Amino acid sequence: MIQLGAVFFGLGLLGRVARRAGISPIPLYLIGGLAFGEGGLVPLAGIEEFTHLASEIGVVLLLLLLGLEYSASELTTGLKKSWMAGVLDLVLNAAPGAIAAYLLGWGTVGALAMAGVTYISSSGIVAKVLGDLGRLGNRETPVVLSVLVFEDLAMAVYLPVLTAVLAGVSFVGGLTSVGISLLAITVVLVVALKYGRFISAIVDSPDHEVFLLKLLGSALLVAGIASQLQVSAAVGAFLLGIAISGSTAENATRLLEPLRDLFAAMFFVVFGLNTDPRSIPPVLAIAVALAVVTTATKVYTGWWAARRQGIGKMGRMRAGVALVARGEFSIVIAGLAVASGQVADELAALATAYVLLMAILGPIAAKYVEPIGEFFQRRRQTA
Amino acid sequence: MICVNVEITPLPGIGTRQDFTIRAGRRVGVITYRDGKFELIVSKANDPDSCSASIPLSPEEANTLAGLLGAPQLVAHLREETRDIAGITTRQLPVTAFANHTLGETALRTRTSVSIVAVVRSGNAHPSPGPDFIFENGDLAVVVGTAEGLDAAAEILHGG
Numbered sequence: 001m002i003q004l005g006a007v008f009f010g011l012g013l014l015g016r017v018a019r020r021a022g023i024s025p026i027p028l029y030l031i032g033g034l035a036f037g038e039g040g041l042v043p044l045a046g047i048e049e050f051t052h053l054a055s056e057i058g059v060v061l062l063l064l065l066l067g068l069e070y071s072a073s074e075l076t077t078g079l080k081k082s083w084m085a086g087v088l089d090l091v092l093n094a095a096p097g098a099i100a101a102y103l104l105g106w107g108t109v110g111a112l113a114m115a116g117v118t119y120i121s122s123s124g125i126v127a128k129v130l131g132d133l134g135r136l137g138n139r140e141t142p143v144v145l146s147v148l149v150f151e152d153l154a155m156a157v158y159l160p161v162l163t164a165v166l167a168g169v170s171f172v173g174g175l176t177s178v179g180i181s182l183l184a185i186t187v188v189l190v191v192a193l194k195y196g197r198f199i200s201a202i203v204d205s206p207d208h209e210v211f212l213l214k215l216l217g218s219a220l221l222v223a224g225i226a227s228q229l230q231v232s233a234a235v236g237a238f239l240l241g242i243a244i245s246g247s248t249a250e251n252a253t254r255l256l257e258p259l260r261d262l263f264a265a266m267f268f269v270v271f272g273l274n275t276d277p278r279s280i281p282p283v284l285a286i287a288v289a290l291a292v293v294t295t296a297t298k299v300y301t302g303w304w305a306a307r308r309q310g311i312g313k314m315g316r317m318r319a320g321v322a323l324v325a326r327g328e329f330s331i332v333i334a335g336l337a338v339a340s341g342q343v344a345d346e347l348a349a350l351a352t353a354y355v356l357l358m359a360i361l362g363p364i365a366a367k368y369v370e371p372i373g374e375f376f377q378r379r380r381q382t383a
Numbered sequence: 384m385i386c387v388n389v390e391i392t393p394l395p396g397i398g399t400r401q402d403f404t405i406r407a408g409r410r411v412g413v414i415t416y417r418d419g420k421f422e423l424i425v426s427k428a429n430d431p432d433s434c435s436a437s438i439p440l441s442p443e444e445a446n447t448l449a450g451l452l453g454a455p456q457l458v459a460h461l462r463e464e465t466r467d468i469a470g471i472t473t474r475q476l477p478v479t480a481f482a483n484h485t486l487g488e489t490a491l492r493t494r495t496s497v498s499i500v501a502v503v504r505s506g507n508a509h510p511s512p513g514p515d516f517i518f519e520n521g522d523l524a525v526v527v528g529t530a531e532g533l534d535a536a537a538e539i540l541h542g543g
């Protein structure tokens with residue numbers, strides 16, 4: 001109990017530091033996890049059982065809230081409007097991770113996991129940065145958001161594939177589980193578009209306590225059933241989130257946000273705990289190289305997508321840089337991969353180092369892209 | 384009246400942006416968040432893609448601002464129309480006492496013989512509201528009638 005209290009209190013302090021510095025708390029949680037546990041400064045023992053369960057709940061809640069964030073109609077119109085930018089985003093940003101994994105000799109499974117790690121932007125960090133910098137009213141912002149929407153849909157397909165491959169199932173078994181999840185996604189989208197309010201009505205309740213219990217219960221149930229069907233638990237929660245819509249979704253988000261923050265923090269710490277800090281220096285150079293390459297590819301993605309919407313040069317730069325941040329979902333993917341034991345241990349170290357870099361670099365770059373761009377523009381005019 | 388072309392852009396996960404380009408070239412608009420907050424946005428003069436100001440407003444503040452901008456025009460418009468009828472005045476009266484009650488419940492016409500010709504809410508005029516029109520906090524009633532009738536109406540609507 002004392003240890004757990006100390007962990008939470010420590011996380012609170014780290015969160016405060018992050019808030020002061022204006023950066024995402026995720027990298028600090030990871031560092032906190034690294035500092036303790038295996039090979040760290042202070043070994044922490046005896047609370048593994050709780051922390052492990054808490055981190056699993058953290059993943060479910062992260063994905064549930066991701067699903068709640070967008071309504072089914074936003075997802076489908078987003079898909080129609082931005083699929084070209086989305087595909088470009090997927091190809092450009094998944095490739096560096098996959099290539100790095102191949103070069104390191106981690107095989108197809110490792111490549112698939114690393115592709116996901118470098119592909120997915122952190123919608124949490126991006127949305128927060130855009131809000132903090134007062135860019136929500138900007139013209140390029142819908143472009144950025146629709147790329148994020150596409151990434152979320154891609155996750156719904158990617159996660160079951162990854163889970164199936166990690167479980168080491170046969171090709172046919174893998175296809176079945178992908179088939180099941182694709183079917184489930186289609187059904188959920190159709191049901192949510194036509195009968196979303198019925199699903200919302202089932203979990204909705206005017207009483208906070210009842211509502212919270214029903215929500216959490218149904219999320220864990222759906223996630224559990226999904227994982228029994230060999231479709232990742234995270235995907236089940238994500239689909240439930242999409243199916244819940246309207247005012248129910250808003251209330252659910254408001255209620256679950258603090259819970260998610262608590263359990264997700266636990267998840268990041270556990271990930272850090274299980275990563276040996278001594279394994280990071282050997283992969284640091286690779287992480288830096290990946291960071292440089294994938295920053296460039298994300299910026300290009302945003303630039304290209306914004307240009308298609310007729311947005312000026314500065315706006316294109318802003319759109320590109322806004323997408324740079326990676327965070328929670330890269331760690332979720334790395335966590336799934338490491339937990340299965342099918343990938344090299346260095347993957348956790350590489351993913352940690354990479355996310356540490358990108359979660360800090362992303363918001364800072366987003367903040368300073370404007371002054372730097374203006375400086376160059378002015379220089380060109382005077383020259 | 385000159386029409387202004389308002390562009391409505393959904394912001395997935397956040398809300399909607401509604402804005403238009405003013406004659407001076409800048410973009411002015413409002414972001415409506417899903418949870419009901421508002422943000423007033425004004426674009427930069429040299430870069431219409433970005434915003435020089437985005438001012439968060441609570442629903443009450445947004446209502447007030449909308450009233451400030453919208454109501455005088457409506458009143459001026461009605462005053463213009465009723466100018467040639469002697470003894471008839473148009474005034475905008477805040478409705479503070481009848482939130483969540485219907486217009487019929489005010490019994491304004493029987494008690495003061497004035498008419499509510501429109502209700503201004505969040506900058507939008509709801510013309511000729513019926514007896515089952517439900518008031519909300521921050522509504523402004525545009526009332527036509529005699530000076531004495533209007534004074535009495537103001538008192539009733541204000542909770543007299």
